[in-house]
Amino acid sequence: MGLLSGKTAIVTGAARGIGKAIALKFASEGADIAFTDLAIDENAHNTEKEIEALGVKVKGYASNAANYADTMAVVDEIVKDFGRVDVLVNNAGITRDASFKRMTEEQWDLVINVNLKSAFNFIKAVQPIMNKQKSGSIINMASVVGVSGNAGQANYSASKAGMIALAKSIAKELGPRDIRANAIAPGFIITEMTAVLSEEVKAEWAKQIPLRRGGTPEDVANVATFLASDLSSYVTGQVIHCCGGMNM
Structure with missing residues (x-):
């Protein structure tokens, strides 16, 4: 029995990178996995196969997390396929770095929509399900720059600060239904992006x-x-820095 046996998790933006690592780790602990990405391409199919090999149910869904209607539709589909949602990881994210002087409105809007509005969309979609279950864990992927800020990343930093405040607000609102919300603030993580x-x-x-x-x-x-697990059943509204001590 794994830490997440019997649970179903949605992980957004999980075809590669941190999202994929989370989906694989959850699956190794017994969770069934529904993951989304903009397209179910070769990367996504490979992720599906790797998760399936761990002996759990898995399905990838093509969905634009920044689009409200898309999100409502895909979560409806996930519930039909899996029956429940115990964990939501809001991981979908992009960067469009530029100095503030040179940053365009399009760069600002795109990053805020993909990184922050996507979390609003998915939380809105899963809240009724978790309310009915009287349980759930929502995890927002933030960043150390959401706490400290970063030159050349005003849009990204603002979006990640928003993810932290959103998690804290949701924790206060949904706590009485035993729904927890927390944020992870990674630091310098070796991925395709870095x-x-x-x-x-x-x-x-x-x-x-x-x-x-x-x-x-x-x-x-x-x-x-x-x-995501019951090990953190009394942890909500928190930001956990995973940064090797870069931010203290």
Whole structure:
């Protein structure tokens, strides 16, 4: 019996990277997995196969998380296929970095919609289900820059700060129904997004981190598993930094 046996989890933006690591870790702990991405492409099919090999039910869904109608429709489909929703991980996210002086309205709107509005959409869609079950765990993927801010990332930082405040607000509203909401703030995590950086840049990053290394998607997935499981049954409204001590 795994930590998440008998639970069904939705993970958005899970065809690759941190989302995929979370979905795989949840599955290894016994959870059935419904995951979404913009398209169910080769990456998504590979993720499905890897999760299926762990002996749980899995299905990937093509959905634009930033679109309200899309989200309502896909969650209806997930409930028909899986019957329940115990865990929601709002992981879908993008970057469109630029100095504030050069940032366009389009860059601002796109990042806010994909990173923050998507969480609003999915929480709205799963709330009635979790209310009926009188249980649930909602996990918002934030970032250390949502706490500290970052030059050149005003849009991304604002969206991630919003994810933190959203989790705290939902925790206060839905706590009486035994629905928990928390945020994870990853720091420098080695993913496809950061792999393009030069070794010099990565070395400079490492100097700012007390553990002197970047994190892995699996490091973040371990924190998510704790928050999804009953081990954290008295933890809500919190931000857990997974950053090697970069932010304290």
